[in-house]
Amino acid sequence: MQSSYFRKNIEKMVGYVPGEQPQDGEYIKLNTNENPYPPSPKVLTALKEAVNEKLRLYPDPSATAVKEKVAEILGTRPERVMVGNGSDELLTIIIRCFVGKGDKVVYPYPTYLLYKILSDIQDGTVCTVDFHEDYSLPEEIVDKGGSIIFLCNPNSPSGTMTSVDEVSNIAAKTESVIVVDEAYVDFANDNCLRLVDEHPNLIILRTLSKSYSLAGMRLGFAIAQEGLISGMMKVKDSYNIDRLSIAAAVAALGDQETFRENVAKIRGTRERLMDALKKLGFSVYRSQTNFVMIKCANNFAAKDIYERLKEQKILIRYIEEPGLEDCLRITVGTEGEIDALLEKMGQIKHSS
Numbered sequence: 001m002q003s004s005y006f007r008k009n010i011e012k013m014v015g016y017v018p019g020e021q022p023q024d025g026e027y028i029k030l031n032t033n034e035n036p037y038p039p040s041p042k043v044l045t046a047l048k049e050a051v052n053e054k055l056r057l058y059p060d061p062s063a064t065a066v067k068e069k070v071a072e073i074l075g076t077r078p079e080r081v082m083v084g085n086g087s088d089e090l091l092t093i094i095i096r097c098f099v100g101k102g103d104k105v106v107y108p109y110p111t112y113l114l115y116k117i118l119s120d121i122q123d124g125t126v127c128t129v130d131f132h133e134d135y136s137l138p139e140e141i142v143d144k145g146g147s148i149i150f151l152c153n154p155n156s157p158s159g160t161m162t163s164v165d166e167v168s169n170i171a172a173k174t175e176s177v178i179v180v181d182e183a184y185v186d187f188a189n190d191n192c193l194r195l196v197d198e199h200p201n202l203i204i205l206r207t208l209s210k211s212y213s214l215a216g217m218r219l220g221f222a223i224a225q226e227g228l229i230s231g232m233m234k235v236k237d238s239y240n241i242d243r244l245s246i247a248a249a250v251a252a253l254g255d256q257e258t259f260r261e262n263v264a265k266i267r268g269t270r271e272r273l274m275d276a277l278k279k280l281g282f283s284v285y286r287s288q289t290n291f292v293m294i295k296c297a298n299n300f301a302a303k304d305i306y307e308r309l310k311e312q313k314i315l316i317r318y319i320e321e322p323g324l325e326d327c328l329r330i331t332v333g334t335e336g337e338i339d340a341l342l343e344k345m346g347q348i349k350h351s352s
């Protein structure tokens with residue numbers, strides 16, 4: 001029998017394992033950082049209108065309407081925007097653009113697990129630098145000679161944020177392409193968008209999956225100087241964004257009021273959750289996202305808490321990766337969901 005049809009690096013690698021996605025709705029789902037609130041009603045209206053005979057035609061290959069809306073809202077130019085089928089697709093496009101066999105892919109650890117998978121697919125060489133204990137960024141990140149540096153900012157799973165000045169310094173000191181993955185930045189106090197003007201090697205990634213409640217539509221975008229964007233456009237599938245996603249994205253971006261209200265609610269609940277978790281005796285990392293990471297004391301095992309909550313139909317994220325064994329990541333849900341979580345966590349704590 002032929003040993004394998006696959007390239008060696010594909011055969012060796014382990015595929016990405018997404019968080020559990022039960023489809024029956026019986027769980028309180030605090031494991032994959034979705035938004036607990038529904039998308040803008042305008043999205044649902046736009047989708048209904050877009051379900052028409054035009055579906056027989058291919059969509060706009062550049063998703064121009066989305067680019068224009070993003071440019072208007074964020075104060076940039078449509079030529080600096082590229083739209084993707086989720087920001088995950090943009091990460092794939094980026095790595096295909098800049099990383100060949102053996103090229104270094106650099107990022108601080110622990111962070112978004114997909115960066116490693118994408119690098120493995122390209123047969124790149126992963127080169128990580130551990131975050132400091134408090135999740136501040138190690139300076140050595142610039143000295144590794146990466147073709148690319150991924151900075152998830154705010155970071156997942158820690159929820160912590162590296163300052164915009166620090167990111168700017170890194171971008172200035174290196175010739176690597178720097179990808180600032182801002183999937184969660186709408187929940188933070190600052191963002192790196194203004195750095196795009198100064199740094200021709202910088203790409204910002206955003207998504208509508210979290211702050212706009214559209215994880216199910218798959219819509220992300222990249223912002224960078226024109227040279228990078230036009231090069232990246234060569235690598236994408238011709239029609240990567242379908243007609244319905246374009247309609248939904250334009251409507252979601254157009255309803256800034258709903259967006260701001262939902263973000264404000266989540267930020268408020270996040271602060272309450274952080275305080276309550278501290279009172280329960282956990283170490284809580286300063287979150288700038290829609291999730292909170294906690295560290296459990298040694299007699300209070302993280303995996304055990306995850307399993308006991310799951311038995312009670314509450315899903316949070318336990319990440320089986322080195323350095324995260326005693327940590328749990330909890331998505332900020334509605335006030336009611338967080339009440340239920342805290343009640344159960346209190347019971348688990350008192351019974352252990």
Ligand SMILES: Cc1ncc(COP(=O)(O)O)c(C=O)c1O
Nearest residue numbers: 086087088112156183207209220
């Ligand atoms: C850090 C980070 N980047 C990117 C993504 C992907 O987002 P999207 O739904 O836009 O593909 C996620 C999703 O969880 C994420 O956590």
